Amino acid sequence: MMKSQVALLYVLIIMSEGSAQSLKPRRSVFFSDVNLKLFKEPDFNGLSSLLVREDIGLLFVGARGKVITLSLDDITVKTSEVNWTVTSKEKALCKVKGKSIEECDNYIRMMHTLDDGRILVCGTKAFNPTCTHLMFEEGNVTMEDSFQNGRGKVPFDPNENFASMVNGNTLYTAGSINFLGTVKSFQRHGRNTLRTEPIWSWLNGPNMISMKFAEISKHSNNNEDDNVFLFLTEIEIKDQHSNLRLSRVARVCKSDLGGLRILQKKWTSFLKARLDCPFGDEGSASLVQDVFFLQDENNVTNSIFYATFTLITEPSSTCSQSAVCAYKLSDIRQVFRGNFLTETAYGTWVTYTGAFPSPYPRSCINDEMRASGVKTSYDLPDSTLQFLKNHPLMEGAVTPLTGKPLLVRSMAQFSKIVVDKVTSLDGEQHNVMFISNNSGWLQKAVWSGDDGGRIIEELQLFQDPQPIRFLQLSRSGQLYSATRTAVAQLSVRDCSRYTSCADCLIARDPYCGWDHLKGLCAAVAGASNFSMIQNLIDGDATMCPSSHSVSMQITDIHLTADVAQFLPCSPDANLPISWSFSGKILEPGPRHILLSQGLVLTPSFTDEGIYTCETVEVVKGREHKKAVIQYHVKMSEVGGVNWFQAIVIYILASVCVLCVMLIIYVCWKKKPQNHVGSASVSYASTEQPEGKTESCNCGTDADTKKTKPTRVKESSKSTI
Known part of the structure; x- marks a missing residue:
């Protein structure tokens, strides 16, 4: 009985396991681990346009009532601010027309560079679109005193x-x-x-x-x-x-x-x-x-x-x-x-x-x-x-x-896209796509005729889930993205997230290769074949120096016979995992429940030994395995701390059983009854419209079926 009750503790984990795999990033990098620069101010909102000026090294940001300039090298450095607000009379007239206080401001919706170097800038101006020019002279940004009618150039509505x-x-x-x-x-x-x-x-x-x-x-x-x-x-x-x-x-x-x-x-x-x-x-x-x-x-x-x-x-x-x-x-x-x-x-x-x-x-x-x-x-x-x-x-x-x-x-929900043409070490060109979504994440993807589309990694650029409204890429390899309240700067040539030679090569990132002289993964731009290796065809990790193999630390764990224990395995990449026991592949069974995040082990005294969790990645038919964690399982007699754990598990399992029984009872009580003498029986609360279903079938092949992220860490932050 105890086994069946303990198993209930893992029902939610097992139910979350997707039977089908969808196209998902090889690696998910959360906000705290992304190497980026962020510009954000307390009174900075309503960001509505973005312009990269590489000739003068500035990023122009149009927002609510102002245009600010940031250094292209480091956007945390603010170089100027030009205010362009509406008068109280303009705002009052706008409100009379039925618009809100927020709408009746001046949102800078458009900025374009002209041949003479000036910037054509247009704002909604309290539902009275207006245009003028910005000028950059001797390091200063100024606004012309003359204004033109902007109707038909930008919308009246700041949200259109x-x-x-x-x-x-x-x-x-x-x-x-x-x-x-x-x-x-x-x-x-x-x-x-x-x-x-x-x-x-x-x-x-x-x-x-x-x-x-x-x-x-x-x-x-x-x-x-x-x-x-x-x-x-x-x-x-x-x-x-x-x-x-x-x-x-x-x-x-x-x-x-x-x-x-x-x-x-x-x-x-x-x-x-x-x-x-x-x-x-x-x-x-x-x-x-x-x-x-x-x-x-x-x-x-x-x-x-x-x-x-x-x-x-x-x-x-x-x-x-x-x-x-x-x-x-x-x-x-x-x-x-x-x-x-x-x-x-x-x-x-x-x-x-x-x-x-x-x-x-x-x-x-x-x-x-x-x-x-x-x-x-x-x-x-x-x-x-x-x-x-x-x-x-x-x-x-x-x-x-x-x-x-x-x-x-x-x-x-994809939003913006920019594409960069990258030359690899072998001289071939690859088009790398950067795709933002409505939750503050960025996908880095490539496509080839042999592999199809693959997402190398996804990066959380903004901590709070919000749509990315702008993406701009500079020739120097800097990507600038913006929401309504913040601007982020990211180097697309950052290879520091690949910490080993094998990881660097297997990822097949066109930007990155393994520098065997420096012993790190670095950008291939400007590098020579003498000091760097890269293999974008099949990610052959046998090219890596043998000295870079990493020894795996073994974690000792003491278990009690017939008491289930969850052994977590959280790889740093979104890859399937496999388990081995004492050097042999572990197959699923009554005592071994294999999950994407770990192993549920209900051991006997014959289950003592080394349990190894490995990621499994197949590239062009070549299987790559990488050990994530190892456990040395030792058996203990029932007692002490393990006996206390067993009691806790038993109590929790009993509560789960009671909850399930209570839900079934409540649902049974709410079921409509066809009493004698009733004119009709209504099932309106459960009836679905004709031709519609509540199920979500988001795909027609293995690459488009719905799945959930395999990472547990901070999973609530990701909507992908």
Whole structure:
């Protein structure tokens, strides 16, 4: 009886063991163990923009009512502060319009560097968007006295999403242009102002995400005009009664001037297509969250867009899933050269099968079009412009270059992403992804055709769970991240967390290699093959010097026969563990319950000996084992401290049994009874809506199934 009661003490541990493994980081590093610099002040909040200026060594941080500058080398060093607040009159007028005190402040939402070195800065200014310029002269940051109307450049609402970019001195923005935030537009500002046509087929309830510029003309054989891409989500337009949101990518041409008679001061090159990132249950839609453009210096059409996605879930659902998909620029351009959708008389959208007007610019203006007399968009005939106005949507969808996501994580909400191109010791280039989530963590991941996606490690950058809103990477290898209340600085080339040669090589971190002269894991940037070893193919640890083997200290433990004892094993990496007893693999059985965090041992006198816990890591078919802890189990007669432990365990087990019986009794008493004479029996409290279930099935393969972290230490801090 005692055995069965003692076993109940481990029910919660056993229930937490996931039968399926999901893609999870090799190592989780908690806030106290991350080597980073943090900037945070008591009155610092509402952080709403971030700008890296490597030319002057400053990080510009836009927040509520101020812009501060921090040293890029050490963000704990504050170099200046420029206040830009609202007057009491402006705040009172804003409150009269129904806004709160917090909303009626000036949130610095946008900062862009111009060709002359000035910074264009725009704030919400108590729901009256305003812009000005910051200047850096002789080590000082100052603000111009002149101000411009910022409507259409930044939203009125400080919490609304929008996208912006500057090319040269030309500003492109996508967001709301009215006080209520109900009218949204994708536009170019300046001398040749253009915007989207204000009809629902162009933009249907859009949420603007990111904007990128591609210098197509630089590597084009026919001098095609440059492209501007906008990534967004919007309500599906194929069915006017649908509320389903989809991810889109839209394109316009840099030299677009609008139409001469039709589409005056409107884009004549606006096209959009669905952005597909297939993961999760069939039929579920994934929404793009952020996009990073990694440019190919040799051929811009080979450049890659990396994007984070999350699945649409019910508001009450606890199941979340995120992914990273990558898209080749040439594939996106190919979709925009494909077929179109056209709207029927019934409001639905079908494939267009009619004749195209001539000329029709499926691409931006190039030499072929110029030779036919179309040198600018003013030269396009009215028939072409009318077709453009009525057919903004392409039939084809943009699919990932791998056909599927680079990586998928269950129980995660990815937010921002940046990608760094790293050269390893063998001269090969590797794209390392840094992906933030909504709980203050950062994932460091790579993808290869052989391995697929793998997360090298995850780092807790902020102690309090909160969304990471900004990620910026400098050329010197410093990563700057920010929430609404703090800024963190992290070196992406920090290899100090790999404490042994084997760990350094098996991790296959493109940044790191083992320096056998210094006896430590260090950054490979600038290092030579003479002093350093690195193996990113299979992490062969046999390359390591034999002198770096570490002897394992043995822990003596005295146990009592037939009294269960938990032997913990907490590796520093998120890897499966195995147990051996006196040199032989320990198999699960009545006396040996194997868990991801340790071993439940109910010993007999034949179970004395050495118990070893090892991590097991398989890389390219090669198995790597590393001893974590060893126990020397010795048996004692019942008595003394062990007898006292047995009594405590017996009492706790009895309490568990009583609790279970009480729960069963309460549930039985609450069960509805169908009494004689009742008109009906109601089960509304347990009925599920048709077609829905409370279960959370977050994946379709071994890499996307839900699991819980294997680490126990500070597990409540992680939501991954």
